[in-house]
Structure formats: C-alpha cells, structure tokens
Amino acid sequence: MNHFEYKGYLGSVKVSVADKCMHGKIEFINDLVNYEAETVEELKKEFEASVERYLEHCKLVGKEPNKPFKGTFNIRIGxxxxxxxxxxxxxxxxxxxxxxxxxxxxxxxxxx
CATH class of the missing domain: 1.10.1220 (Arc Repressor Mutant)
Structure with missing residues (x-):
C-alpha cells in the first residue's frame, strides 16, 4: 500500500532523502492539504489530523469539502x-x- 485511507480520503506517502523526512498530501481533491513526519506511524497520524483539520476548516468557512471520488466523471474520447x-x-x-x-x-x- 502506497497510501493512507481515512474517512474516504486517500493520502500519499513520499520520502525525501535530502530532507530526511516523509511527506504527503490528500490526493484526488482540488484543495491542497500537505503533511510531513519522520516515521510512517507519525505520517499516518499527521495525515489523519490533516483530514480532520481540513474538514473542520471547511465547516468553519461554510464550504463543502471536496470528496475524492463522487462516482461520476467526465471523459473526452473524441x-x-x-x-x-x-x-x-x-x-x-x-x-x-x-x-x-x-x-x-x-x-x-x-x-x-
């Protein structure tokens, strides 16, 4: 598994050798939500906390949170x-x- 899952959201797992840390972002949404940590366990906790902060922020500003997969999508096939x-x-x-x-x-x- 190369991602985390929490409350219907998927989070990426990336490693920066130069910075000696792990980082990621909530995938498949239009908003940018990043997180970082030094271990996989910490990164998972940061991902989940980031989802919670994102949902709380959306509620606070009266915005509908992006959902990664709505079950519909448009494609251009010619x-x-x-x-x-x-x-x-x-x-x-x-x-x-x-x-x-x-x-x-x-x-x-x-x-x-």
Missing part, C-alpha cells in the same frame, strides 16, 4: 470513439454508461 462505443453498447443491449462501467470493471478485475 467523436469517432464515442460513436463506436454508443453503437457497441446498443448492439449488446446496454446503455453507454453501463457499457463503459462494465468495460472498466472487467479491465480492473483482470489486473487485480
């Missing part, structure tokens, strides 16, 4: 590929959304 995917989905009796979702799931499971 006109030709979009058309081919829509036609293939129709051929097999699926919506385009289900076709794309099933294709991604199949690929991920085959590499797990």
């Amino acid at each position: 006109h030709e590929l979009h058309e081919k995917a829509a036609k293939r989905a129709e051929e097999i009796g699926k919506s385009l959304n289900d076709y794309i979702k099933d294709t991604i799931k199949k690929d991920i499971e085959s590499h797990a």
Whole structure:
C-alpha cells in the first residue's frame, strides 16, 4: 500500500532523502492539504489530523469539502470513439454508461 485511507480520503506517502523526512498530501481533491513526519506511524497520524483539520476548516468557512471520488466523471474520447462505443453498447443491449462501467470493471478485475 502506497497510501493512507481515512474517512474516504486517500493520502500519499513520499520520502525525501535530502530532507530526511516523509511527506504527503490528500490526493484526488482540488484543495491542497500537505503533511510531513519522520516515521510512517507519525505520517499516518499527521495525515489523519490533516483530514480532520481540513474538514473542520471547511465547516468553519461554510464550504463543502471536496470528496475524492463522487462516482461520476467526465471523459473526452473524441467523436469517432464515442460513436463506436454508443453503437457497441446498443448492439449488446446496454446503455453507454453501463457499457463503459462494465468495460472498466472487467479491465480492473483482470489486473487485480
């Protein structure tokens, strides 16, 4: 595992040999939240504390916290590929959304 997980947030784990420390940030959000420590245990605690501070700050300023994964995303695949995917989905009796979702799931499971 190359990341921490806490309250639905993922945190990176990086090492700086030059600075002799570990550091990371909350991944997959639009806000920048960093943390650092000298050991993995301390880094995990700092990550969790950073998530808590981030959530508290958002509450304090009346901002909705970013969520790393909402379950939806937009992709740009070009006109030709979009058309081919829509036609293939129709051929097999699926919506385009289900076709794309099933294709991604199949690929991920085959590499797990």
